[in-house]
Amino acid sequence: MKRTRILVAAALAATLALAGCGQEGAPGAEGSGYEPTVAQNVEVAGSPTFAAMKQRGRVIVGVKDDQPGLGFRDATTGQFTGFDIDIARMVAGGLGFSPDQIDYKVVPSAAREDVIERGEVDYYVGTYTINDKRKQRVGFAGPYYTAGQGLLVRADDNAITGPQTLQGKKVCSVTGSTPIQRVRDQNLTEAANIVEFQTYTQCVDQLINNQVDAVTTDDAILLGYASQNPEQLKVVGEKFSSEPYGIGLPKNDTALRTKVNDLLQAAIDDGTWKTIYDGTLGKSGTQAEPPTIDRY
Amino acid sequence: MNVLLDNADVYWRAILGTVGLFVVSAIGSLILGTLIAGLRVSPVPVLRTFGSLYVTLLRNTPLTLVLFFFAFAYPRLELVEFSFFTLACIGLTLYTAAFVCEIVRSGINTVPVGQAEAARALGFTFTQTLGQIVLPQAVRAVVPPMTNIQIALLKNTTIASGFAVFQLGSVYSVLSERGYNVMIGLLWIAAIFVVLVVPLTLLQRRLDAKWGVAR
Numbered sequence: 001m002k003r004t005r006i007l008v009a010a011a012l013a014a015t016l017a018l019a020g021c022g023q024e025g026a027p028g029a030e031g032s033g034y035e036p037t038v039a040q041n042v043e044v045a046g047s048p049t050f051a052a053m054k055q056r057g058r059v060i061v062g063v064k065d066d067q068p069g070l071g072f073r074d075a076t077t078g079q080f081t082g083f084d085i086d087i088a089r090m091v092a093g094g095l096g097f098s099p100d101q102i103d104y105k106v107v108p109s110a111a112r113e114d115v116i117e118r119g120e121v122d123y124y125v126g127t128y129t130i131n132d133k134r135k136q137r138v139g140f141a142g143p144y145y146t147a148g149q150g151l152l153v154r155a156d157d158n159a160i161t162g163p164q165t166l167q168g169k170k171v172c173s174v175t176g177s178t179p180i181q182r183v184r185d186q187n188l189t190e191a192a193n194i195v196e197f198q199t200y201t202q203c204v205d206q207l208i209n210n211q212v213d214a215v216t217t218d219d220a221i222l223l224g225y226a227s228q229n230p231e232q233l234k235v236v237g238e239k240f241s242s243e244p245y246g247i248g249l250p251k252n253d254t255a256l257r258t259k260v261n262d263l264l265q266a267a268i269d270d271g272t273w274k275t276i277y278d279g280t281l282g283k284s285g286t287q288a289e290p291p292t293i294d295r296y
Numbered sequence: 297m298n299v300l301l302d303n304a305d306v307y308w309r310a311i312l313g314t315v316g317l318f319v320v321s322a323i324g325s326l327i328l329g330t331l332i333a334g335l336r337v338s339p340v341p342v343l344r345t346f347g348s349l350y351v352t353l354l355r356n357t358p359l360t361l362v363l364f365f366f367a368f369a370y371p372r373l374e375l376v377e378f379s380f381f382t383l384a385c386i387g388l389t390l391y392t393a394a395f396v397c398e399i400v401r402s403g404i405n406t407v408p409v410g411q412a413e414a415a416r417a418l419g420f421t422f423t424q425t426l427g428q429i430v431l432p433q434a435v436r437a438v439v440p441p442m443t444n445i446q447i448a449l450l451k452n453t454t455i456a457s458g459f460a461v462f463q464l465g466s467v468y469s470v471l472s473e474r475g476y477n478v479m480i481g482l483l484w485i486a487a488i489f490v491v492l493v494v495p496l497t498l499l500q501r502r503l504d505a506k507w508g509v510a511r
Contacts, residue, residue, distance in 0.1 A: 114479075133475030137380070175457065176306075176470030183412035195380065198458045202368070211371045 024220055034086045034279050036093030047255035050095065053086060053122050058216050059097045060108040061088045062115055062124035062248070069224025071126050071279050073106070080104050083220070083280040084245075087144050087264075088125040091247065094263035109174075113137045123260065124248035126219060129178070130294075139253060140246030141260035144273075146291045148239025149179045150219030152226060154207060155234045160214055162237035163188050169213040170195055172203035179217045182241065200225070208232055218243050220281060227284035235284075244291060261293050268293075299471065299480045306470050311488060313463030317384060317453040318492075322446050324389035329396025334426055336401055347397070352393035357454055363387045367459035380460040388456070392449045393485055399441045402436030436507040443500035464488060 010261060044050040053059050063085060064071035071084040089099050107115050115121055116138045127147070130140045153160045160169060166189040171178035175196040184194060195212050197203050203215045204225050215222065219239055226233045247264075249257050267273045268290040277288055310388060336347035354362070366383040378386070407430050415425040454465030464485050471481040 081325055108471055112472075113475070131475070137475070172460075174469070175462070175466045176473050181470075181473070194377075194462045196462060197460050198469075206371070207369065209372055242339055 034089070034276050036086075036089045036099060038093045038098045039096050042094070042096035044095070044255050044259045046258070049119070049250055049253045049256050050259075051123055052119070053095065053097070058061075058101050058103055059092050059095065060103045060121050061092065061170060062107055062112065062121035062126060063088060063104050064105075064126035065106045066201055067127060067221050067224055068228045069284070070220055070258060072224070073104075073190065081280070082224070083145070083276060084125045084127065086276040086280060087247070088123075090267055090276065091123065091125070091260055091263055092265070095259070100235050104272065109177075112248060119250065123256075125153060126247055127221060128248050129218075129243045130246040135296075137251060139249040139251045139257045141249055141257050141293075142246035142264060143244035143291045144247065144264050145220065145245045145288070147218035147220040147243040147245060149182065149216060149241040149243070150239055152204070152207065152215040152221050152222040153236055154210075155230070155232050163240045165166060170208070170211070172197060172206055172215050173211040173217050174198065174200060174203070177217060177242065178243075179241070183213055183216060220245075223281055223284040223286060230284075240283050244294070258295070261295055265293050300484045301465075301473060303474065303476065303481070306467055307464075307484070307488070309462060310464045310467045310485075312494075313381075313466075314450070314453050314492070316381070317388060317451045317456060317461065320385045320451070321388035321392060321449055324385065325392035325449065326442075328389060328393035330400050330431070332393060332397040333400035333404065336397065337404055337426070339422060343365055351394045351397055354391055355398075357391075359387075359391050360458075362391050363455055363459050384453075384456040384459060384461045388449060388452060392445060392452075395445045395448075396442070398432075399438050399445060400434060402441075403438035404430055404434075404444050406437040407433045439500055439503045439507065439511050443473060443496055447496055450492060450496070451489065504508060 030253075063080060065073035065080070067082065067084075070082040071080065072082045073080050085104075089102065092099070092102050105121050106122065106124070109125065109137075111135065112124055112126075116124055124138075126131070128134075128140075129147075130143060134140070149163075150164070151160060151166075159165065163183075163186075168182070169189055170193045171180070171183055171189050172195040173183070175198055180196060181193060183189060184191065195203070195206065200215065200217060200221060203212065206212045207215050208229075215225075219235060222235045226235050247260055249260065264273075267276075273290045281288070332347050332350055335343040336351070338344060338347075353419075357419050363384060366387040367380065370383060411429055412425055413431070415429045420429065453463055457463060457465030467485055468481055472478050
């Protein structure tokens with residue numbers, strides 16, 4: 001009996017010791033300080049989605065929660081922050097909903113089309129690249145930002161300067177994502193050097209621990225990580241693709257799509273877009289030009 | 297059908313990954329599990345304790361955690377560098393070996409003690425007794441549960457999809473990125489698993505028929 005107790009205690013101590021060597025609290029992104037203006041008496045004629053929002057009195061927005069600077073949930077406070085989140089707030093404000101009338105729903109990439117089709121979210125803002133295949137299932141307002149594939153490397157690494165310098169280097173990205181497919185298809189590095197994890201955070205972790213040499217995906221996502229940890233990480237090279245981010249909406253709700261496009265256009269014209277950018281992604285010291293809205 | 301045909305390249309790569317993981321881990325876990333079962337019935341107390349500790353530790357840890365350890369914690373120890381595929385195989389082998397060990401041990405318990413005593417009386421060493429008298433009889437009794445564990449192992453390989461090993465569990469993310477219907481894609485994966493499990497079931501039947509003990 002006594003022996004078991006000692007064993008249990010030893011096991012507990014070992015577990016606690018193991019748990020203790022996790023990362024110290026990573027610096028979370030603070031709020032950007034952006035406060036949306038809430039429009040009064042908004043009507044969007046002929047939009048079933050908007051009618052449902054009105055009736056509910058709340059708006060449900062699909063977002064990401066693991067991309068610092070874009071869509072990120074602080075583990076301790078539960079607050080959502082980032083560029084995508086502020087764009088979502090701006091749109092909600094334009095539709096007549098204040099930030100405290102927003103319910104955020106975290107949706108993984110693989111489920112985005114399904115969730116929008118089933119109407120579980122009113123609209124989706126989360127590094128959602130517009131492409132023709134997706135347009136068959138959902139509607140896109142925007143683009144509200146144009147990202148491009150970039151490379152994140154360790155700050156002390158000067159060997160990698162762009163996509164042509166990846167030969168023999170281990171490159172990490174999220175399983176099956178477009179950027180890693182591009183690396184594979186263009187043979188930017190050997191097949192054996194391609195590493196795929198389920199989240200960018202895991203890739204960044206492996207990068208810091210020297211297990212991989214570069215993380216590749218849209219530069220916006222990488223800038224978020226770099227601005228979180230500038231001593232250890234940096235983004236290098238020119239963008240080598242174009243990823244226009246759109247706001248995902250139900251496919252046939254043209255009225256709402258037009259309205260959201262109008263709101264984005266207005267935000268670009270009156271400087272709100274720039275305010276949002278500077279308060280979030282701009283903290284990494286980069287400049288960006290607002291994109292041209294594509295009304296199809 | 298389109299989902300399968302349009303993405304045949306991905307499915308094929310995934311099947312190779314799954315089968316690779318399974319074959320290596322199945323062989324590894326059968327060998328390691330049998331060895332640890334040997335430790336657990338050995339006359340040396342230290343070895344017995346080690347065997348019990350191993351089984352307790354590995355059986356009580358979720359496989360996800362075991363693989364997590366090998367994917368994220370092991371590299372930090374900077375011992376020997378392994379590829380992520382190798383690390384996943386090590387994780388699956390260690391985990392499954394604990395279950396294999398218990399199955400082999402229950403098989404050993406089906407062999408009457410008189411057999412081992414007779415062997416010892418004839419001057420067999422412990423290793424000889426185990427290897428030539430006890431295990432051959434023990435293995436016959438445990439074909440069905442052993443097949444069970446190996447089928448479970450085959451399906452457990454999907455957990456490695458989170459840890460940089462591409463196999464059937466990772467297919468859905470590629471499909472969603474390419475904009476195909478993930479639901480149908482997953483149904484195909486289920487169908488592929490059924491096909492992969494069939495040979496194991498047939499093997500179990502063959503062995504059962506071949507080694508059936510008349511009681």
